[in-house]
Amino acid sequence: MPFLLFSAQLKITALNATGSKANYAVRITFNQNIKQSDFKKYTIKAGIYYDIKAELTLKRRSFKLGNNVVTIAQFNKNISRIVIETKSPKNLNFNINKNVLTLSFGDSADSAKSSAKTAKDTAKSKIDSKDSASSPIANLFENIDPKAIQADSKDSAKAAKPATKPAQKPTPKQTESPKATTIDSKLKDKIIVLDPGHGGKDCGAQVNRICEKGIVLNITKKARDILKERGYKVFLTRSNDKYISLTARTKFANDKNADVFVSIHANALDKKSKNYKTMNGIETYFLSTARSERARKVAELENKDDIEVMNYFSKLSFLNSINSQRLLASNKLAIDVQSGMLSSAREIYRNTTDGGVREGPFWVLAGALMPSVLVEVGYMTNEGDLKKLQTKAYQDKIALGIANGIESYFVKNF
Ligand SMILES: [Zn+2]
Structure with missing residues (x-):
């Protein structure tokens, strides 16, 4: 390397x-x-x-x-x-x-x-x-300063307890136990960090005075409830309307020894874009240095709330954070989460557009030490998507889809 x-x-x-x-x-x-x-x-x-x-x-x-x-x-x-x-x-x-x-x-x-x-x-x-x-x-x-190393004060209280999981993932040999462990109980140890984008002073995308930060928080909380009900350990980088820097989000996931990190966003296009009003649908991104035009635009949008982060990560340390094994795992996670969201959303909106799995230079994913993806649950600049995004029915379906996607990734890969 x-x-x-x-x-x-x-x-x-x-x-x-x-x-x-x-x-x-x-x-x-x-x-x-x-x-x-x-x-x-x-x-x-x-x-x-x-x-x-x-x-x-x-x-x-x-x-x-x-x-x-x-x-x-x-x-x-x-x-x-x-x-x-x-x-x-x-x-x-x-x-x-x-x-x-x-x-x-x-x-x-x-x-x-x-x-x-x-x-x-x-x-x-x-x-x-x-x-x-x-x-x-x-x-x-x-x-x-505990605040410097924890993103969410509510969750950091839990972090102060003794770790229930070793910081280093044990090798398969060490985990061998005389007692039979079912696949189920193995999966329940999985730790999931969900990251609702933006918050506080950072509204995220804004259309007709509707902020991305509120929509994605609803979806994230719902996804958390579903996954917790299934027995997973789930932590949110924020569970209310507060600002968190991009670096604090992945640091939080690293501190939790999370197995996956999922950042949840809604998309918007610049008024100058030719597809400004028509582009719609669901996309899932994972971190890489690939720079397709579309990925670059989405990355620009999601990166801009934290300018300092550009100084914090030099370009080289950004590249350093991309490890080929994690990239592959993130790609797999992205495929499962994307297909989970699509099939769930299509239960109520059959024509939901599949924007596909894409890769791009997302700072919010750069510091994560575990497979990590960023989902865009719809385009706020598209009238149809914006209407859907504000309904509880659609938010719940997307949340269920994210939960199903994460679970299917675990089932296939652990
Ligand atoms: Zn966003």
Whole structure:
């Protein structure tokens, strides 16, 4: 992946406990190569900590290595902090290999003690964020603004609870359990983040004083209710009329360890477009650098509410966020969601136009670490679509279609 070498924004993309019995370690994986001078070291009474200009794309985590505790958290908007609580700082091994920092404790009493444990014990000994918050090092993290890392205050309250799901997806081997698990129960663990577009000061598309933000919020809430009823874990980036930046939306999904991210919008054409009044129907987009004329126009419309984001993501880090496996999964998700919406909408409007699955450079999808799509549920600039979009019947059908599409993606791919 050549883009990794040139990415502008350093990110921590994985945290794992690894190592053999003789030497347990914490692996901190970055999105690009790192070097010793990237880390600022501080010695404190409780041990050592390191600051690095990087974004932690995962939840804060603590690991126990013998008698030592390693905690990785976002300190502020720019800095991630690695705190090592230890009585024997001299035994810390700080090894950098390309984009991975490995922390372990050398041939000491500590590692000898820990070597008696099995790998399973180490995994279990992970301390959840609630516990470590009350530890003596808690003040090292007090600068962390929960609002900076959570998009929705209502949902962030839930996020403060210990994670029920590991940040790293376990490999199939690790998930093997002697108890038989039905497909159903496996699917119910899936986490879905739904993102109603725009909100607050950002009305989205506006036609005859009708705002996109309200229509898409109704649809999103309905889709949430349907999916929750089926047993899925569903979170909304917003559940009321408030403004959220584009980057906060995907960050929220990443923090929730979501399995899919679906951003919900209604379309509108510029008055200068020749199809201004006639273009209608449903479309689903996934993120890529492909720039068809139509995708470019929709992307322009959906990107414009957050100008800062253009500075935040340099073009290269934007490319960096496109991983070919995720692109393929997003394409599959887009196909299922599009066909779900179409067949549901056609139950009441048989002539609903299939705008198809398209790809484009959507900033709102750029930061997501999971398969993610953006749906356009109709054209507000088309009289027929606008009428439909305002009815509960159509909103409910679209919501059902989105829910069915997500579910069918899960059934096929997990
Ligand atoms: Zn929109």
